[in-house]
Amino acid sequence: MPTPLPSPSFIAASAPAAALAGLDPADLTRDDFVEVFSGNKVAVRSQPLSAVYSGHQFGVWAGQLGDGRAIVLGDLDGPEGRMEVQLKGAGLTPYSRMGDGRAVLRSSIREFLCSEAMAALGIPTTRALMLTGSPQRVMRENVETAAVVTRMAPTFIRFGSFEHWHYRNKPDELKTLADHVIRNWYPEFLDAANPYKELLAEVTRRTAHTIAGWQAVGFMHGVMNTDNMSILGLTLDYGPFGFMEAFDAKHICNHTDQGGRYSYANQVPVGHWNCYALGNALLPLIGTPEEAEEALDVYRPAFGARLDELLHAKLGLLDARPGDEALFDGMFTLLQANHADFTLFFRRLGDLQVDGDVASDAPLRDLFLDRAAFDAWAVQYRERLRQEGSADAARRAAMHRVNPKYVLRNYLAQNAIEQAQHGDYAEVHKLLAILERPFDEQPEHDAYAALPPDWAAHLEVSCSS
Template identity: 85%
Template sequence: MPTPLPSPYFIAASSPAAALVGLDAGELANEDFVAVFTGNKVAVRSQPLSAVYSGHQFGVWAGQLGDGRAITLGDIATPTGPMELQLKGAGLTPYSRMGDGRAVLRSSIREFLCSEAMAALGIPTTRALIVTGSHQPIVRESVETAAVVTRMAPSFVRFGSFEHWHYRNKQDELRILADYVIKNFYPEFAGAVNPYKELLAEVTRRTARMIAHWQAVGFMHGVMNTDNMSILGLTLDYGPFGFMEAFDANHICNHTDQGGRYSYANQVPVGHWNCYALGNALLPLIGTPEEAEEALDVYRPAFGAQLDELLHAKLGLRDTRDEDGALFDAMFQLLQANHADFTLFFRRLSGLRVEDPSFDTPLRDLFIDREAFDAWAATYRARLRAESSDDALRSEAMNRVNPKYVLRNYLAQVAIEQAQNGDYGGVHKLLAVLERPYDEQPENESYAALPPDWAAHLEVSCSS
């Protein structure tokens, strides 16, 4: 059962998320909703639960973990199927270990904003319905205040949910869980010759595609432990995440990750590694290592095909040609050498005109080595001419897939500091901007600016 917080108050709610479960976001500030979504009141038909799972953390087997501060209230029927509602930060559970079961305002606002920002970007993700707060002090590196974020997903089952039963040699429970997931989320595999192999292959495929979306938008999860990997291929558990700014393929967004296991570049192989951990857990059901390997072999082609499709769209290329891989590689080498801003590069690239380099100035200014940019741009222009690209049509198409607005750390930090002083207007405004990431929004131009100098000193870690 949730543990009540003193004098809970409303911070923000997501209208798109509320609409998914038939609620009006405008009503969520009402006292009854605030009480339910803080854990101070349990709805009549709700039967709260917390789930056990285990996991590999930073590549090391960590044993039993579980929902140490997450409490599922139940699910709501929607036109697309049941949607679970889960409180994060609502107090102690049987799996809290040495923790207090709470979450702080800082991390709750970050998860709330990023869940909805990712959804608006079209990236598979859990959703965030509402975030509430309380002035109850919570001790982390310093004393902060409590908050609860209500997140939503068809299921919160994780890779680690299967690892838990496998490592305890509980094959009956392992099979029950796998059959539940297949019945409710992958019913097309129920009649397969080897449904568990098909399950592993599809989860691996979804995971690969999800990570391709991360790479294409410059998103870094920060803590890709197997207990943070969704069996539905959703981005799950927003902690020390970050969006790439000055491009560095080896960038580490999580200050705790001193070895760089979860750097931007490493997300791709680590995703595959995590699928192997799931395959190992499912092996008693699948049968042979060879069959599990066949299922896991879908990862690289699925990732490659998805990223290739996304990069073609980001560069406004209508067809696929043999030389495109070299063009993409040269582009990333150029970004790496100049540490150009990732989001602004792709957004400004839409303004390039095939026959008029004078329009390149805003894009060119992102690079220290302008001559290197000019050389790459010449190759890109030649590629555009080869398919008779139309500047206006290409620009419009590119702006539909290259966001102008992402949740930069400094934007989140400004909104958080305002909220810590009792002003939640910054959270509301930032949410509204992020809900339309591809629109120009000239009135919000400042939200698309390069980060200020002080932002270079921001650090995010696993502490929340």
């Protein structure tokens, strides 16, 4: 059961998420909704629960974990199907271990905003319905105040949910869980010759596609432990995440990750490693290692094909041609050498003119210290555009539909957090509105799409929340 918070208050709600649950966002400001979604009251038909799971953390088997501060209230039927509603930060559970079951305002704002930002970017994710706060003090590195994120997903079952029963040598429970997942979310495999092999292959494919989406927008998860991997291929658990600014493939967004296991470049092989961990857990049901390997073999081609598709779209290329891979490699080499801003590069690339010159390229060119190197790559890019008769206006419109102008940069989140910690939630509301339309120009908000200030380079995020 949730543990009540003193004086809970409404902070923000997401209208798109509310629509998924068949709720009116205006209702969420009411006291009765605030009470329920802070954990102070339990709705009549609600049967709260927390789930056990285990997992590998930073590549090491961590044993039993579980929902240490997450409590599921139940399901809501929406226009696109059932959504499981979960409170994050609602108090102690049987799996809290040494924790207090609470979430702090700082991390809750980040999860709330980024969940909805990722959804608007078209990347599979859990959703954030509502954010509430309380003056209750919570000790982390410093004394902070408590908050609760109401988040939603068709299910919060994780890779670690399967690992738990496998490593405890509980084959009956493992099968019960797998059958439940197939029946509810992968019914197309019910009559397959080996439904568990098909389940593994599809989860692996979805995971590869999601991580390709991360790479394409410069998103870094920060804690890709197997207990943070969704069985539906959703982006799950927003802790020390970050969006790439000055490009560095080795960038580590999580200050706790000193070894760099979850760097931007390592997300791709770690995603594959996590799928192997799931495959190992499902092996007793699948049958032979060879069959599991066949299912896992879909990862690399699925990731490669999806990323190739996304990069062609990001560069405004209508079809795939020989030499494109070299063009992409040259682009990333250029970005790496100059540490150019990831989001601004792709957004401004859409304004490049096929017959442009140094003057017209200036806003894009100025992102690079080595302008001659950019000019050389731009010659190759323009030649590729001419090969397919690319028209500037149509290409610009297409590229701006896939290259966001606005992402949740760490400093933007920090500004909203600092104001919220003083009781002012206006910046949270403003950022939410901006991030719900990341591809739109929104000229009145141009400052939110600018290069980050110098002080932003010193911001650090960690596993503390």
